[in-house]
Amino acid sequence: xxxxxxxxxxxxxTLGQPASISCRSSQxxxxxxxxxxxxxxxxxxxxxxxxxxxxxxxRFSGVPDRFSGxxxxxxxxxxxxxxEAADVGVYYCxxxxxxxxxxxxxxxxxxx
Amino acid sequence: xxxxxxxxxxxxxxxxxxxxxxxxSGFTFSSYAMNWxxxxxxxxxEWVSSISHSGSGTYYADSVKGRFTISRxxxxxxxxxxxxxxxxxxxxxxxxxxxxxxxxxxxIDYWGQGTLVTVSS
Numbered sequence: 001x002x003x004x005x006x007x008x009x010x011x012x013x014t015l016g017q018p019a020s021i022s023c024r025s026s027q028x029x030x031x032x033x034x035x036x037x038x039x040x041x042x043x044x045x046x047x048x049x050x051x052x053x054x055x056x057x058x059r060f061s062g063v064p065d066r067f068s069g070x071x072x073x074x075x076x077x078x079x080x081x082x083x084e085a086a087d088v089g090v091y092y093c094x095x096x097x098x099x100x101x102x103x104x105x106x107x108x109x110x111x112x
Numbered sequence: 113x114x115x116x117x118x119x120x121x122x123x124x125x126x127x128x129x130x131x132x133x134x135x136x137s138g139f140t141f142s143s144y145a146m147n148w149x150x151x152x153x154x155x156x157x158e159w160v161s162s163i164s165h166s167g168s169g170t171y172y173a174d175s176v177k178g179r180f181t182i183s184r185x186x187x188x189x190x191x192x193x194x195x196x197x198x199x200x201x202x203x204x205x206x207x208x209x210x211x212x213x214x215x216x217x218x219x220i221d222y223w224g225q226g227t228l229v230t231v232s233s
Binding site for chain 1: 157221
């Protein structure tokens with residue numbers, strides 16, 4: 001199975017300041033079809049997860065442009081350019097390149 | 113608007129069975145692979161199972177293989193998860209989730225609100 005490792009576990013951020021979350025996979029996420037199936041999800045308190053970014057850097061419908069994804073191979077990053085109160089929650093990376101689908105352990109974003 | 117509504121959760125004794133259902137609306141259900149993902153209380157996300165758009169392909173996490181069965185009825189826009197031989201470690205909120213893929217899980221784009229399954233005596 002592909003292991004997804006996220007850092008940090010927790011990220012206290014001042015409103016309006018940037019935040020960055022790292023995700024590393026135990027093997028390359030490049031699929032045989034040439035795509036890299038690395039997604040980022042947001043889970044607000046008491047809510048189901050919500051897709052933010054797919055295929056490393058594509059923002060999903062309705063996702064604000066302050067969220068951006070980057071990376072390649074085994075190293076990926078989610079950046080929030082200016083954190084807002086609505087961004088509080090847990091963020092997960094997820095790989096779909098190989099079955100079983102696997103998730104990172106989560107990074108909690110909270111306001112300082 | 114894409115909607116996924118799960119039902120069928122509840123309290124069950126160890127060794128018991130439950131069948132979860134997920135009714136989909138707002139999209140052409142038969143065109144998408146579907147997934148079940150679970151989240152134990154206070155824990156992270158764990159993929160459970162995927163099924164292809166037609167139902168011909170099914171995939172399972174090792175932790176549930178041989179005990180859970182995923183299926184779908186495209187005429188009813190409904191996804192199912194039959195759970196047998198339930199254990200305490202199966203206690204979780206179970207989410208129904210649509211995939212951007214067709215053949216199997218690749219990228220999950222929409223999630224239901226979840227249904228809680230509690231396995232306890």
